Amino acid sequence: MAVKGPPQGRQSRSEVTRTLLLDAAQEIIADRGYHGAAMDDIVEAADRSKGAAYFHFPSKSDIFEAVLVRLADRLENKVQQAISPKRTALERLDAALTTVLSTFAKHRRMARIALVELPAGNSPLQDTILVMRGRFARLIETQLDAAIAEGAIDPLNCRLVSRAWFGAIAEVVTEWLRTGNKKTLEAEMPELCVTLLRSVGAEIEPGGAAGNNGVSQDA
Amino acid sequence: MAVKGPPQGRQSRSEVTRTLLLDAAQEIIADRGYHGAAMDDIVEAADRSKGAAYFHFPSKSDIFEAVLVRLADRLENKVQQAISPKRTALERLDAALTTVLSTFAKHRRMARIALVELPAGNSPLQDTILVMRGRFARLIETQLDAAIAEGAIDPLNCRLVSRAWFGAIAEVVTEWLRTGNKKTLEAEMPELCVTLLRSVGAEIEPGGAAGNNGVSQDA
DNA sequence: GAAAAAATACCGACCGGTCAGTCGGTTTTT
DNA sequence: AAAAACCGACTGACCGGTCGGTATTTTTTC
Structure with a gap:
């Protein structure tokens, strides 16, 4: 039962897929660099298919x-x-x-x-x-x-x-x-x-406050 | 005719080949980057063969x-x-x-x-x-x-x-x-x-002088 | 010093693997 | 039932590296 309606958690399946792919790509690229990151790897890490990937990204x-x-x-x-x-x-x-x-x-x-x-x-x-x-x-x-x-x-x-x-x-x-x-x-x-x-000729005290009243918070 | 003795100009044929390959590689890599530089391209630019390349470089x-x-x-x-x-x-x-x-x-x-x-x-x-x-x-x-x-x-x-x-x-x-x-x-x-x-806290006079030396060697 | 033998340098067709991108078909959403 | 999203086997190009064979240089032998 349960799952059936389109907007499952919050995003549509399509949006989830997109995010999954982006996350996986980010991870793999960070590891192996752009050339070392094969689409097949990204797709597998995202638990999706190559077709899905090329549907979302040309x-x-x-x-x-x-x-x-x-x-x-x-x-x-x-x-x-x-x-x-x-x-x-x-x-x-x-x-x-x-x-x-x-x-x-x-x-x-x-x-x-x-x-x-x-x-x-x-x-x-x-x-x-x-x-x-x-x-x-x-x-x-x-x-x-x-x-x-x-x-x-x-x-x-x-x-x-x-x-x-x-x-x-x-x-x-x-x-x-x-x-x-x-x-x-x-x-x-x-x-x-x-x-x-x-x-650039600006000396600052490492202690913090750049020679003024320490207003730091607030907006 | 002419050329026939081993040490032609100055270098042996082997040394010439090595230099030719290095020069070609440098050129092609500068253009296309490491990944974009195919061995076939380098070899062709050096006017040598793949076998020669892999003879000199593993x-x-x-x-x-x-x-x-x-x-x-x-x-x-x-x-x-x-x-x-x-x-x-x-x-x-x-x-x-x-x-x-x-x-x-x-x-x-x-x-x-x-x-x-x-x-x-x-x-x-x-x-x-x-x-x-x-x-x-x-x-x-x-x-x-x-x-x-x-x-x-x-x-x-x-x-x-x-x-x-x-x-x-x-x-x-x-x-x-x-x-x-x-x-x-x-x-x-x-x-x-x-x-x-x-x-680093060193002020120098912008007076370009600094006893400029005529560096003009080539690489 | 020439011929023979050995070592070195070189050639390029080919192999094996990789990988971006495709496509006909299936499932899910509207 | 249409449209959108997804699946995954397959294709085609590319490329690093190999290998049997050839040419060139060096060494040996007579």
């Missing part, structure tokens, strides 16, 4: 793209939430950095997909990855611009610096992904933040 | 590894040459940075192989690439250590910072590789150097 690269977008949306959301209550650009910069780093520290698999997978050549993926990277670099760039406007730091080439920051973060996280050790990244986060901020 | 990953090592050796050499005449660690740091950046600017294909190709998953390549990256990070790390010893900068986590620098450089160069425009990278080099050096 090609392998499309499913990969969907995984990336979902990941990026989630992370960007988290960052926006973390920086919205901050008053100064410098604080927002620090908050954004910390959020991204701690999220990666918490979800290694995600970090792997977001940072390690950089297909060379002219795969159809490249565009998608470019857009992803661009989104995050932009996020930093915006805050840098704001910091300059606020007079917190001297004018500089924000596009260049935001790229450099992004690269620095990516490399440190990537290195940590290999050498394992959960602790390391979180332990080094503060120093990395300080270093990056110093590179 | 597997595809071995030929790739040989390409990487050759590239790394050349670049490291160049850097050593550039920094050896410098007296202070800070000057050596600046010289190393400038050399690497201008070399990449001059040889896009090389940059592509060195920086863009980061196979995920557990390919046999990964180790080789790790070693490569490690070599350059180390190079920076050594100079940072020296700078601290000289009292030029305050103590800091050199391992972390050198990784961050490497990542920053890699990302900036990678971005430049995509957006084309030969000029951009060279125009931005000085600012990037200044930014990196400032991140």
